[in-house]
Amino acid sequence: MQPDPVMNAHGEWRPASEIAQAVAGKQISALSVTEAALARIAQHDPLLNAFTDVTAERARAKARAVDAAIAAGEAVGPLAGVPFAVKNLFDVAGLPTRAGSKINRERPVSLRDATLVERMEAAGAVLVGALNMGEYAYDFTGENVHDGASRNPHDTTRMSGGSSGGSGSAVGGGLVPLALGSDTNGSIRVPSSFCGIFGLKPTYGRLSRARSFPFVASFDHLGPFARSVEDLALSYDAMQGPDAEDAACSTRAIEPVTALLGQDIGGLRIALAGGYFKKNLFPEAQEGVAIVAKALGVAREVELPEVARARAAAYVISTVEGASLHLDRLRTRPNDFDPATRDRLLAGAMMPAPLVDRAQKFRRWYRAGVLELFKDVDVIVAPATPCIAPKLGQQTFVLDGVELPVRANIGIHTQPISFIGLPVVAVPVPLDPMPIGVQIIAAPWREDIALRVAYALERAGVVAAPRPKGF
Amino acid sequence: MADPLNDYIDAVAKVLGLPVEAAWKPTISANLAVTLKMARSVEEFALPDETEPASIYAA
Numbered sequence: 001m002q003p004d005p006v007m008n009a010h011g012e013w014r015p016a017s018e019i020a021q022a023v024a025g026k027q028i029s030a031l032s033v034t035e036a037a038l039a040r041i042a043q044h045d046p047l048l049n050a051f052t053d054v055t056a057e058r059a060r061a062k063a064r065a066v067d068a069a070i071a072a073g074e075a076v077g078p079l080a081g082v083p084f085a086v087k088n089l090f091d092v093a094g095l096p097t098r099a100g101s102k103i104n105r106e107r108p109v110s111l112r113d114a115t116l117v118e119r120m121e122a123a124g125a126v127l128v129g130a131l132n133m134g135e136y137a138y139d140f141t142g143e144n145v146h147d148g149a150s151r152n153p154h155d156t157t158r159m160s161g162g163s164s165g166g167s168g169s170a171v172g173g174g175l176v177p178l179a180l181g182s183d184t185n186g187s188i189r190v191p192s193s194f195c196g197i198f199g200l201k202p203t204y205g206r207l208s209r210a211r212s213f214p215f216v217a218s219f220d221h222l223g224p225f226a227r228s229v230e231d232l233a234l235s236y237d238a239m240q241g242p243d244a245e246d247a248a249c250s251t252r253a254i255e256p257v258t259a260l261l262g263q264d265i266g267g268l269r270i271a272l273a274g275g276y277f278k279k280n281l282f283p284e285a286q287e288g289v290a291i292v293a294k295a296l297g298v299a300r301e302v303e304l305p306e307v308a309r310a311r312a313a314a315y316v317i318s319t320v321e322g323a324s325l326h327l328d329r330l331r332t333r334p335n336d337f338d339p340a341t342r343d344r345l346l347a348g349a350m351m352p353a354p355l356v357d358r359a360q361k362f363r364r365w366y367r368a369g370v371l372e373l374f375k376d377v378d379v380i381v382a383p384a385t386p387c388i389a390p391k392l393g394q395q396t397f398v399l400d401g402v403e404l405p406v407r408a409n410i411g412i413h414t415q416p417i418s419f420i421g422l423p424v425v426a427v428p429v430p431l432d433p434m435p436i437g438v439q440i441i442a443a444p445w446r447e448d449i450a451l452r453v454a455y456a457l458e459r460a461g462v463v464a465a466p467r468p469k470g471f
Numbered sequence: 472m473a474d475p476l477n478d479y480i481d482a483v484a485k486v487l488g489l490p491v492e493a494a495w496k497p498t499i500s501a502n503l504a505v506t507l508k509m510a511r512s513v514e515e516f517a518l519p520d521e522t523e524p525a526s527i528y529a530a
Binding site: 218306308309312313315316319327330331334339340342343344346347348349350351352355356357358359360361362363364365367408420 | 479483484487491495498502503506507516525
């Protein structure tokens with residue numbers, strides 16, 4: 001009898017690394033893994049609402065091709081037969097790239113996949129669909145007025161987090177072992193935190209954004225979600241490399257990290273982010289950071305300079321670049337936006353230009369200050385979100401006696417980091433009943449260090465992607 | 472009392488050709504006020520005249 005392609009001998013979900021090994025070793029077929037993933041999507045997605053498109057026939061064709069290559073003795077990639085899905089701002093041939101919007105779904109279908117989809121499939125992975133997201137990625141909740149909210153697999157009355165909400169929901173709920181998303185101000189790290197999974201926001205410019213729908217050119221990053229650090233690393237390695245079709249994509253050579261994961265972290269200088277990052281935290285967020293800091297033996301704090309202004313500058317640049325992107329749609333289709341998105345973008349369109357220029361100059365100053373810190377530390381630990389996943393539709397929360405809007409405050413700890421493009425691994429602390437994430441932040445281009453620390457924490461049992469009840 | 476940003480919103484909307492319905496104005500104004508407050512907090516921070524913006528262009 002062929003083993004269950006989705007579960008291992010212990011009844012736990014198989015990680016992508018294990019699936020790929022089993023497929024390459026002919027223990028299971030890529031097609032059976034794909035069928036199992038499609039069955040899980042059919043079973044659970046009506047509740048989670050993570051998928052907006054399921055590309056079943058394409059997936060079966062790709063899986064058959066992987067199986068045929070293996071049968072012919074050809075080399076298959078490190079992700080052979082691994083199902084994955086992408087936030088619906090990635091171009092997928094044959095689908096319109098809706099980017100969470102009503103407007104864009106009327107566009108012609110894409111003729112070619114996004115670069116990162118091509119690279120994942122070149123490594124043997126099998127695309128099974130496109131994922132729900134906040135409208136035009138301007139979101140931290142995972143709610144969407146056009147497609148409905150994606151739901152948190154740990155409590156389906158709660159937010160998945162945004163804007164890559166479907167990515168968090170699909171990986172957290174075990175529908176796929178890998179997903180891709182985007183992170184402009186926190187949109188990989190927030191759903192990772194809320195859904196209890198691992199997420200990698202690489203250095204700005206590390207992974208190509210070619211043929212994905214943008215939001216804020218200055219801050220847009222793409223990256224993977226997974227339930228293990230090794231799976232993050234495998235997919236990250238598969239996607240690295242220059243791409244002339246993304247002006248921001250670095251020409252740096254590929255720097256593989258998977259083989260480095262097990263390296264000792266004893267020599268790394270690890271500090272806790274102090275000041276701003278210790279404020280505005282619910283007890284669960286404090287506990288998550290404390291657990292990680294204790295496990296790593298962190299004895300020192302560093303204070304990033306002028307973090308509140310950094311977050312403010314990120315906010316300004318985001319709303320203005322977002323407004324610039326959508327200016328014509330705001331003129332011609334204002335009633336087809338989510339009114340909340342539209343009114344924020346209209347306000348962004350009205351910001352005086354000198355203030356935006358100042359924000360970009362401040363960004364230069366802040367980057368220099370933070371890079372100075374990295375002369376003395378290798379890793380900075382910080383909260384990923386101020387809270388566990390709020391309830392769907394929740395508008396405010398009370399923190400330190402002050403009632404604050406949920407939407408505007410979910411990303412307060414992620415924005416100052418993506419603002420200068422630092423690589424971050426969001427690691428899930430499996431608190432009960434709801435998990436919460438912690439940011440492992442490294443210097444630019446040192447994804448290897450952040451991933452090694454995440455891997456050490458995972459091996460020590462400190463962080464893990466908990467399996468939700470009922471999944 | 473009239474919203475002090477209303478005249479500004481009307482003027483910019485006209486210049487940019489943005490259709491702003493009266494019902495949207497309170498939310499746009501609230502968003503604009505928050506964004507301006509954020510921007511002013513950045514502007515208040517003194518930077519050397521020589522500071523380059525992060526978005527420099529390399530030929």
